[in-house]
Amino acid sequence: MRRTGLVYDERFLRHRTGPYHPEVPERLTAVMQGLREGGLLERVVPLPAEPAELTWVHAVHSAEYVRRFEAACRKGETVFDSPDNQMCRETYEVALLAVGGVLAACREVLEGRLDNAFCAVRPPGHHAEANRAMGFCYFNNVAIAARYIQRRFGIERIGIIDFDVHHGNGTQHIFEEDSRVFYYSIHQHPSFAYPGTGREFEYGRGVGYGFTKNSPALPGQGDEEYRRLLERDLLPAFEEFRPEVILVSAGFDAHRDDDMSDIALSTEGYDWIMEQILALAAAHSRHRLISVLEGGYCLTRLPELARNHVQALLDG
Amino acid sequence: MFVSRSMTRGVITATPETSLFDLQELMSAHRIRHIPIVDAERKVIGIVSDRDIRSALPFRFFKEGLSEEERAKFQDIRARDIMTSPVITISPGYTIQDALLMIQNAKVGALPVVDEEGRLRGILSVRDLLRAFINVLGIGEPGTLLCILVEEKVGQLKKIVDAITEMGISFGSVLVARYWEEDKRAVFPYLLTQNVAPVKKKLTEMGYTLIDPMQWYLDQLPEKEKEPPPRS
Numbered sequence: 001m002r003r004t005g006l007v008y009d010e011r012f013l014r015h016r017t018g019p020y021h022p023e024v025p026e027r028l029t030a031v032m033q034g035l036r037e038g039g040l041l042e043r044v045v046p047l048p049a050e051p052a053e054l055t056w057v058h059a060v061h062s063a064e065y066v067r068r069f070e071a072a073c074r075k076g077e078t079v080f081d082s083p084d085n086q087m088c089r090e091t092y093e094v095a096l097l098a099v100g101g102v103l104a105a106c107r108e109v110l111e112g113r114l115d116n117a118f119c120a121v122r123p124p125g126h127h128a129e130a131n132r133a134m135g136f137c138y139f140n141n142v143a144i145a146a147r148y149i150q151r152r153f154g155i156e157r158i159g160i161i162d163f164d165v166h167h168g169n170g171t172q173h174i175f176e177e178d179s180r181v182f183y184y185s186i187h188q189h190p191s192f193a194y195p196g197t198g199r200e201f202e203y204g205r206g207v208g209y210g211f212t213k214n215s216p217a218l219p220g221q222g223d224e225e226y227r228r229l230l231e232r233d234l235l236p237a238f239e240e241f242r243p244e245v246i247l248v249s250a251g252f253d254a255h256r257d258d259d260m261s262d263i264a265l266s267t268e269g270y271d272w273i274m275e276q277i278l279a280l281a282a283a284h285s286r287h288r289l290i291s292v293l294e295g296g297y298c299l300t301r302l303p304e305l306a307r308n309h310v311q312a313l314l315d316g
Numbered sequence: 317m318f319v320s321r322s323m324t325r326g327v328i329t330a331t332p333e334t335s336l337f338d339l340q341e342l343m344s345a346h347r348i349r350h351i352p353i354v355d356a357e358r359k360v361i362g363i364v365s366d367r368d369i370r371s372a373l374p375f376r377f378f379k380e381g382l383s384e385e386e387r388a389k390f391q392d393i394r395a396r397d398i399m400t401s402p403v404i405t406i407s408p409g410y411t412i413q414d415a416l417l418m419i420q421n422a423k424v425g426a427l428p429v430v431d432e433e434g435r436l437r438g439i440l441s442v443r444d445l446l447r448a449f450i451n452v453l454g455i456g457e458p459g460t461l462l463c464i465l466v467e468e469k470v471g472q473l474k475k476i477v478d479a480i481t482e483m484g485i486s487f488g489s490v491l492v493a494r495y496w497e498e499d500k501r502a503v504f505p506y507l508l509t510q511n512v513a514p515v516k517k518k519l520t521e522m523g524y525t526l527i528d529p530m531q532w533y534l535d536q537l538p539e540k541e542k543e544p545p546p547r548s
Contacts, residue, residue, distance in 0.1 A: 020483060020511065020514040021511065022511060022513060022514075082508070082509075083484050083485065083486070083509065084509050084510050084511055127458075127510075134458060135458065135510040136510065136511075166510065169458065191461065192460075192461060192529045193460060194458060194459060194460045194509070194510040194512075195458030195459070195510065196455055196457070196458050196459055197458070218530060219528070219529040219530050220528065220529070220530050259513040259516070259517075260510075260512075260513055262528075262529055297513075
């Protein structure tokens with residue numbers, strides 16, 4: 001059994017979006033309900049979330065962007081940068097707390113007190129660009145975590161696996177010129193789904209060329225196609241890259257019951273994906289893996305998906 | 317959508333006396349495939365494409381280079397010897413649609429853009445047209461594409477646009493495929509949002525059919541044709 005940490009804080013529920021918006025506090029309630037019913041809360045190490053130090057946020061986002069975001073919240077603006085990003089006065093503080101929670105998990109894992117961790121945080125992060133909020137995301141939690149691990153712990157090779165059904169444009173762009181961070185994403189084909197990036201021919205730029213890999217899946221596809229793509233693209237790429245730490249952008253919106261996409265993964269399909277990722281962590285990163293919640297909007301499926309996810313980390 | 321908005325300015329040009337090797341160097345240095353040939357008044361009198369250059373040189377040149385001696389033989393070839401003249405040109409006031417049709421009919425890769433006096437103002441290549449169309453499709457911005465089947469009668473598009481606008485969502489573009497099923501059209505709104513689930517729900521409640529995205533393409537794929545064997 002692995003030593004698994006869990007980042008959760010009730011203050012994550014204080015980020016409120018507007019009507020018609022799927023990124024709601026109830027998502028986290030559903031996640032926690034699943035963990036509780038699965039008897040997992042007694043088995044994980046709870047990790048407190050403190051607001052992140054701005055130094056680390058600035059490792060990814062420009063100071064001007066951070067100030068603009070903070071000012072918009074303080075003024076009581078309800079959208080930021082795009083109508084998709086609905087928010088409230090507390091959003092800035094909650095976003096900073098989410099980053100802080102993820103960094104705490106990284107610290108525990110990198111200092112050897114834990115093997116892996118799941119961060120049940122919101123708002124999500126993988127669409128957030130250095131200077132722009134996008135797709136419900138404000139601070140790029142996973143990107144900031146990667147910079148933190150690089151700079152604080154001097155890690156040379158970080159592997160990011162993003163299985164949210166949407167392409168993590170922010171994370172890809174932030175690391176596209178960095179050969180020490182390998183960004184892999186599997187998602188619904190960008191001609192059919194937000195955000196319209198993550199095409200098969202995007203491989204990174206400059207010295208980072210070859211350290212970005214995308215596997216777009218066509219609408220209607222499910223477990224079988226994901227298996228084919230992961231075996232063809234992810235496994236060989238990570239065998240070669242040999243990440244010392246793995247970060248996961250865990251999105252549960254590729255499930256067939258999630259109406260945010262046309263991808264139809266089953267719950268067992270998600271289990272299989274985690275098996276592959278944990279095998280990579282066992283082979284290359286001494287089990288070191290930090291998983292961070294991104295999307296996943298089906299409130300009736302989230303409990304079991306989160307439960308299986310954390311169970312896999314514990315068994316990892 | 318006028319040509320003046322999409323053309324490339326600051327065109328690289330040459331004179332009729334420019335040598336073939338200089339033309340070739342200009343193309344590779346600037347990564348371009350067409351060089352308008354102009355006179356002293358900057359009037360366009362011809363155009364040289366990378367194909368004109370390739371046709372003028374032996375195949376060996378591209379494979380292994382030429383000896384000094386062989387090279388000297390081609391030294392005297394000038395732009396005026398290989399350029400296409402007269403040139404098909406367009407004016408800055410033409411629309412992008414005009415340019416598209418002209419490029420298709422003339423089977424050329426680029427059109428010099430000239431003013432009323434025939435002076436060069438810019439050039440519009442297939443690449444510039446592609447950029448213009450990426451802009452029209454809106455796919456440079458993050459968004460989600462939907463496909464809605466509607467009956468072919470007046471006012472359908474308005475209802476759809478109104479319904480989506482009421483939800484505070486902006487449009488990247490709206491395409492309409494005119495022939496889908498009999499008496500039906502397919503409308504493809506590209507919406508600048510990630511949050512399409514409520515839109516889909518609303519449109520379905522209004523009685524519209526959302527088409528399975530795979531059918532957008534699969535239905536259009538031609539039957540497998542018998543291909544002729546390669547010529548030996």
